[in-house]
Amino acid sequence: MKLTILGCYSATPRTFTNPTSQVLEINNHIFLIDCGEGTQVELRRNKIKFSRIQHIFISHLHGDHFFGLIGLVSTFRMLNRDTPLHIHGPKGIKEAITLQLKLSNSWTDYPLYFHELTNTESEVVFEDDKVIVSTIPLQHRIYCNGFLFKEKLGDRTLLINEVENYEIDRAYYRSIKKGKDVILENGTVISNEKLTMPPKPAKSYAYCSDTKYDEAKITLIKNTTVLYHESTFLESHNHLCTRTGHSSAIEAATIAKKANVGALILGHYSTRYENIEMFKEEAKTVFDKVEIADDGKVFEY
Amino acid sequence: MKLTILGCYSATPRTFTNPTSQVLEINNHIFLIDCGEGTQVELRRNKIKFSRIQHIFISHLHGDHFFGLIGLVSTFRMLNRDTPLHIHGPKGIKEAITLQLKLSNSWTDYPLYFHELTNTESEVVFEDDKVIVSTIPLQHRIYCNGFLFKEKLGDRTLLINEVENYEIDRAYYRSIKKGKDVILENGTVISNEKLTMPPKPAKSYAYCSDTKYDEAKITLIKNTTVLYHESTFLESHNHLCTRTGHSSAIEAATIAKKANVGALILGHYSTRYENIEMFKEEAKTVFDKVEIADDGKVFEY
Structure with missing residues (x-):
């Protein structure tokens, strides 16, 4: 299982930091998770083959998680893609993408399927013989889902x-x-x-961004191999968490501990902080197995 | 008069090249012209103060000219902008931007005005005591305007x-x-x-992208100080010009010569070419005062 961080900063793209997007390689699948502005360039920079992406999962419709999607959909067309593309995201995503294609008087030559989400309970959004993907309902300012990717157990x-x-x-x-x-x-x-x-243990990856501190999801992500949990703020700004629907590093670590995950990756840092190492330091006071995401970083499990 | 090229390549953003966007400083105004994906990052890289941009002109609704607009509009909000922003562009641009703001359950705190264009004749889209801006109807695959920026004559x-x-x-x-x-x-x-x-001669800048070869615009841009004209193709691919609604370097130079402009800047290169110097060489066979745009390049007149 391999996770490539294309972007892990909140709010606006900047010269050297990107908004949220990441690529998960799990059991021969390549999944793109969120798609902030500039994602297609980061895919190139990280040498991810565009054609291998067949499923894109969008957590919510804030710009730093989806403004790069229309550009990627258009570029796929210009590159003469012919394999189907599935986009899983909140209701409204289809209208946003199709309106922009319509305005440019173009359409995709490849099959494009939208799977719009409205459920506030966890549901399976993709399944084949290798992997099952289900939503993790999150508490943010707008409708938002995390995603749980689980390998299926192989043969003995x-x-x-x-x-x-x-x-x-x-x-x-x-x-x-x-x-x-x-x-x-x-x-x-x-x-x-x-x-x-016994077969090799099935690995799992839980993506939780954006969300305020919310214990309701703990049962869903219990014993997950790796949890990516947003940590927008350090303790010095924890008063902003509730108002903005975000978590602090310590809150992310608390969720990781209570869910007994194998490892925690932090990300979605507010761009006010110059040194992201502080997120690790604060989280470590609660949960030991902490890594910090950064753009271009690769994690293997 | 100062022109900063943020991006001047066609089609998709790539690791080291950007789609179309440029900043024109003329008579104390700063105008943003087109806004491909990644424009806000290029504005930062080129140290253009966001708050000084009060008018954005969008030529047409192909992605490489406007997919960066929603991100910029959102970032302005996050930076607590309070000055008005005027967006001039083809009909449909308002729906595209407002839909995406609505989906993210946000709105701008600053006044945002859309000036939608539908006219196929040249019209004045902005005027004050310093500058007058009018459209240059262009022939492309979809509705498209160039823009002519003219200083007003100062006092004697x-x-x-x-x-x-x-x-x-x-x-x-x-x-x-x-x-x-x-x-x-x-x-x-x-x-x-x-x-x-007499007062200093009034300078003028004509932006013509995207367009196929079309002499109808020559009277509008006659004697312009500087003409930016798209040149997507070299002669070796001139058979693609008509089909795609684009121009070759030689066609751009022919327009420049017939319009008797002071200087020609080429841009909007197809990403198939590794060496953009060839555009200059080919254009020079027709018109001598040729410059080639490149991302980050600044022209002063």
Whole structure:
């Protein structure tokens, strides 16, 4: 599982910092999460192949999370994309994108599907045999969802010495990897545990931005491998959190601790701060496994 | 008169090139012309004070000329702008911007005025005592205007030795600068030419992008100090000009020559070309006073 941070600052793009966007590679999928202005340039800079992005998840319709989407949709067309693109985001996103395409008298030559979200309960928004993606309802100033990306458990691993020892026909290997026991010709049952090891643990990634401190989501993200949680403010400005619908570094760390996640990545820093290391320092007073996002940084798990 | 090129490449923003946007400083005004994605970052990079921009002129609603506008409008709000902003552009621009503001449940705290254009004849879109701005109807795939910025002639310059020689009262200086003759107490008429020099010549700037080769605009831009004319293609691709509604370097130079402009600046290069110097070389075969735009370049006249 690999996470590339294209942008992780709040509010406005600046000369050396970008608004929110990130790329998650998980079980052979590449997902784009949020798409602030300039995202397409950051995709190029980070050498992410445009054509591999088939799903884009937009948390909410504040500009620093979606103003780059129309440019990306248009560029895909200019690059002669032909594979489908799915955009998952709040209701209204379709109108915003299609209006702008209409005004330029253009349309996409590739299939473009909008999956508009209105639910305030968690729901599955994408699923195949490798990954399941569901929403994490967040509390912000406008309708907003985080997203939980979960690998599906793979097959169990054959203990090849054991299956050969029992002279099991290869025709049974597939069902054994799926967890089935084996009955030998003499009637002896060989339990699956003797023939296989458990599959690699399924990894998961929870993206929570933007949100004020809200414990309601903890059950959804419990034991997640990695949690990205916004931390717009340091403690010195924690009085701004409630009013603006954002979290402090300590609040993000508190959620991480209560959800017992494997690691916490902080981001969505207010551009008032010159030194983002302070976010890590403050979060560490609550939760130890903290990383800080920065534009262009890559995390692997 | 000072022109700062924020971006001058066509189609999509890339790591080191930007779509169209430029800043014209003329007679104490600062005008932003077109606003491709990333313009607000280029404004910062070129140290243009956001608050000094009160008028934005958008040629047409293709993304590489206006996808940066919503971000700039939003950023102005976040920077607590309170001065009015006027946006001049094709009909539809208001709906595109206001829809996106509405979706983010926000509005500008500063007065925002849209001046939507539908006229296919040239018309005055802004005028005060210093400058007059009018449209230059262009032939592109969608409704498109260039803009002609003209300084107004200033006052004539007093020849101070002469007015003192005639012992003319200071109370008359203002009217003399405006071109009035003077009648002395003894009835003698002193013609204005004896007392003043002509004002500095008024400068003018014509922005023509995007457009195919079209001589109809020549009368509008005749004798302009500087013409910026798009040159998307080199001769090797001139077969694409008509189909795409764009011009070649030689076509831009031909317009410049026929309009007898003082200087020609080329821009809006297709991103297929690695070396933009070729645009200058080809244009020079037709018109000598050619400059080539590039991102971050500043021209002064």
